[in-house]
Amino acid sequence: MSLYQVQKLIYELNRSPEHRQRFVADRAAVLATYELTAEELQAIEQPDIGLMYVMGVNGQLLMHYAALRGFEWDAYIKAMRDGLAQHGAVRTGLYVAAGSLS
Amino acid sequence: MSLVFAGVVSHAPGITGRAQRAEPAARDRFYAALDRLRLEMEETRPDALIVVGAEHFANFFMNNMPSLCIGMSDHYEGPIEDEQWLAIKRRRIPGNAALSRVLIERVMQSCDVAYAEEWKFDHGIMVPLHFLTPRYDLPVIPVNINCQGPPLIPLHRAWAFGKALRDACDAIPERIALVGTGGISHWPATPDSGKINVEWDQQFLQRFLANDRTALLGYTDAQTHREAGQGGFEIRTFLSVAAATEGQTGQLYCYEPIPIFAVGCTVARMTVA
Numbered sequence: 205m206s207l208y209q210v211q212k213l214i215y216e217l218n219r220s221p222e223h224r225q226r227f228v229a230d231r232a233a234v235l236a237t238y239e240l241t242a243e244e245l246q247a248i249e250q251p252d253i254g255l256m257y258v259m260g261v262n263g264q265l266l267m268h269y270a271a272l273r274g275f276e277w278d279a280y281i282k283a284m285r286d287g288l289a290q291h292g293a294v295r296t297g298l299y300v301a302a303g304s305l306s
Numbered sequence: 307m308s309l310v311f312a313g314v315v316s317h318a319p320g321i322t323g324r325a326q327r328a329e330p331a332a333r334d335r336f337y338a339a340l341d342r343l344r345l346e347m348e349e350t351r352p353d354a355l356i357v358v359g360a361e362h363f364a365n366f367f368m369n370n371m372p373s374l375c376i377g378m379s380d381h382y383e384g385p386i387e388d389e390q391w392l393a394i395k396r397r398r399i400p401g402n403a404a405l406s407r408v409l410i411e412r413v414m415q416s417c418d419v420a421y422a423e424e425w426k427f428d429h430g431i432m433v434p435l436h437f438l439t440p441r442y443d444l445p446v447i448p449v450n451i452n453c454q455g456p457p458l459i460p461l462h463r464a465w466a467f468g469k470a471l472r473d474a475c476d477a478i479p480e481r482i483a484l485v486g487t488g489g490i491s492h493w494p495a496t497p498d499s500g501k502i503n504v505e506w507d508q509q510f511l512q513r514f515l516a517n518d519r520t521a522l523l524g525y526t527d528a529q530t531h532r533e534a535g536q537g538g539f540e541i542r543t544f545l546s547v548a549a550a551t552e553g554q555t556g557q558l559y560c561y562e563p564i565p566i567f568a569v570g571c572t573v574a575r576m577t578v579a
Contacts, residue, residue, distance in 0.1 A: 208368060211363075211367075211368070212367065212368075212369070215363050215367045218363070218364065218386065218387075219364070219386065219426070257496075257497075262363065262454065262455075262495075263494060263495025263496045263499075264362035264363055264454060264494070264495050265362075265363055266495065267495040268387065268388075271388060271391055277324065281497060281499055284496065284497040285497045288497060298456070298531075298536045299496060299536070
């Protein structure tokens with residue numbers, strides 16, 4: 205589980221047009237610079253936005269990755285709902301029940 | 307007394323980016339209230355506008371997350387997001403590094419803050435500026451309270467920060483406008499986007515407008531998360547404005563729950579004494 209790395213990838217894509225261009229031109233080379241699990245790599249590559257949501261990726265990051273990969277707003281919302289149906293509840297992060305928050 | 311104006315506004319990206327999809331009458335009432343706030347702010351002839359925002363991983367990330375940060379540059383850039391997505395054109399926004407530095411040094415007397423000489427504004431600041439300084443002719447001093455990536459600053463520390471900000475403003479001759487921007491209840495960018503807890507919002511706004519410090523500091527993050535969503539953590543920005551105007555009350559100019567904007571769209575002004 206390297207949620208931090210998945211989120212860092214999106215954060216860096218969001219910040220840098222050059223990074224986005226490299227990502228579009230050679231996705232595998234960019235992804236190789238992050239410590240990602242096979243499941244994470246697959247979800248990012250496909251992209252499986254719903255699985256990324258279930259993995260715990262923050263929506264404030266995920267919505268931009270979805271837009272980058274061509275998801276309009278309604279398609280983005282639907283992808284997350286489909287992800288919950290297909291992959292189960294969110295595993296970690298803010299969208300898990302708030303029990304751990306003081 | 308150099309704080310001359312204080313208010314709060316919503317900042318959700320849909321407010322500009324999905325404007326055409328909102329119920330027109332509600333949207334236009336909200337836009338009119340934003341314009342009223344702009345005109346009233348302009349009447350106070352501010353030299354600079356402090357925007358206390360809750361940005362969304364545009365500049366601050368979990369590699370080095372400040373709870374509180376104040377910008378210190380002569381200019382900023384925004385929006386960081388796709389221009390079409392947000393429907394706001396990218397541009398340079400004027401700042402005032404020297405004024406920032408004076409304020410930061412004053413705030414530091416009672417409150418630890420980070421500073422940033424580079425800052426790319428996301429929708430959290432660009433949407434308010436789009437309505438409040440549409441000519442981009444007023445220097446902006448951006449302030450961020452981490453409301454996105456827990457652990458988050460406790461509410462009483464957000465309050466203390468608001469007090470420190472007020473003390474800093476009062477110690478300088480420049481005329482400062484202060485605008486806090488955040489959502490109240492909302493579940494942004496999630497499958498529950500569009501859900502709004504109107505009852506929770508109304509109670510919060512009542513406490514905010516009454517500047518009821520005890521009630522405002524009585525919220526817990528667990529309760530807020532449960533009833534108002536993770537977006538509710540952004541009440542920290544409202545609390546900092548309440549603290550900066552402690553002892554004074556406010557007036558609500560607009561509260562319109564607009565689901566496609568994913569938030570109860572709020573405009574309010576606090577009295578500055």
